[in-house]
Amino acid sequence: MIWQALLLQGGYNSVLVSLGAALLGAAAGAAGAFLTLRRRSLMSDAMAHATLPGIGLAFLAMVALGGDGRFLPGLMLGAALTAAAGLWAVQRLARQMHEDAATGAVLASFYGAGIVLLTLIQGLGTGRPAGLETVLLGSTAGMLRADALVIGFGGLAVSCALWALRRPLAMVAFDPLHARMMGVNPRRMDAALMALVLAVVLVGLNVTGLILIVALLVTPAVTARLWSTTVTGTATLSALIGAACGYVGAAISASVPDLPTGPVIVLLAAGVFALTLLLRGHRDG
């Protein structure tokens, strides 16, 4: 069953899902490379956890309007709104405290609010909330064709945007003052990077889930760092690792009942990282 899924013989839908997960993994790997170089990894974790209340609110809003509470684009819109609010809150709080403290505070509060909302929704018994909790850990089992297409094209779009912006992004990460002198606006580049990471988080909701997306953003990136001495090389390799983990993880999860996708993908990425550490040892460079 797993081999069938891996070798693109698991039926049209599961092939589509695996390819979608691969493109998501590539986008996450590439975005994560720039994110870790800019030292903003944890920001993505706060952003991901801050999607949860938005998902709950979007579900309630769609049910109230008489629609399907699990309509994915609607959930993503809600998720994007509260994630952006969370990001704004981190940046606002970071003026009064260190950024890591601000990140932790926002992450926990938004996630807590989301869990409360989700629990309330389960108690309501309307709008078919069953399965809504897959946004936490991801599940590709029984994913709709349309969802797989959204994930695949979303991942592809993010990867293309990162490729186009790789030079200014690298300059801002390496030496923001010099970047400014070269006519690059670091604030605008950071905003663009955050928007792309947010896109990865949203697209990844159904694949890795919001709790573990940070691992798919960070693990391939730090693995690639150990092999490459250039930014483009790091981002490309990170994207390849992410794509492979996404592809294999989605295939495994689709063929083993009740196995959530996120943890499988993340374990695969951790395996590649551990193997790299064994082969390359610790490098300062």
Added chain:
Amino acid sequence: MAEDAESRWLMQAGNDTAKDDALQVQGLTLRYNDVLALDGATARFPTGSMTAIIGPNGAGKSTFLKSVLGLVEAEGTVKAFGGPVATAMPRIAYVPQRAAVDWSFPVRVIDVVLMGCYRKTGLLGRIDRRMAAHAMAALARVGMQDFARRQIGALSGGQQQRVFLARALAQGADLFLLDEPFAGVDAATESAIITVLKSLRDSGATIIAVHHDLTTVAAYFDRVLLMNRRTLAEGPVAETFTRAALAQAYGPALMLDPTGSSAA
């Protein structure tokens, strides 16, 4: 550009009036919370001159450079080549303090230098062979052409400093601001850097460097800006770099004889 070359020549022809200054700074003031980092610092830097900014620790020398460039926001007027700094930015290069750079970053020497060409490649621009050759030429000027494919963290401190000077050269600027270019570098690097800076000056560029080693001021520079949050003295080394002025800046305990310093 031919126009640039012509205006540079005109500026060099007469070096005494204010309009020939590459950089003019008026009343630069910066307050961090309640601390005055800069207190109305005022200075002029004639085109084709080479100025050392000296002063005690905490005198705001680095802050002065960053404020001039608008990298930190300060009150006051700054004019570069007679206009606002933002307009003149393509003609200005800045070499930061070594400590301000993340040396573990995955970037090769040639990539760092190519970052200096960014205005020529543009947002989505490709790096073509001509651009790569231009970057290699800049590396060769500082004697680092054999290190082009090395990771930046694998170099010595002096070599790293030379790479950053090469990045500034690749930019094609004619006003150079350097923050302690000789801090923590080996003797070979120090002489390589000063040779490049002097040749830049001789071809009409203006050099401004924060400098710590008072014994080399007279040998390396032709002008001095002595500051401690505000301007204490400025002008040609012979007139400005005096015992009295140094005592005012550093306190009377400093036992340096500036007249004997030209031996270095």
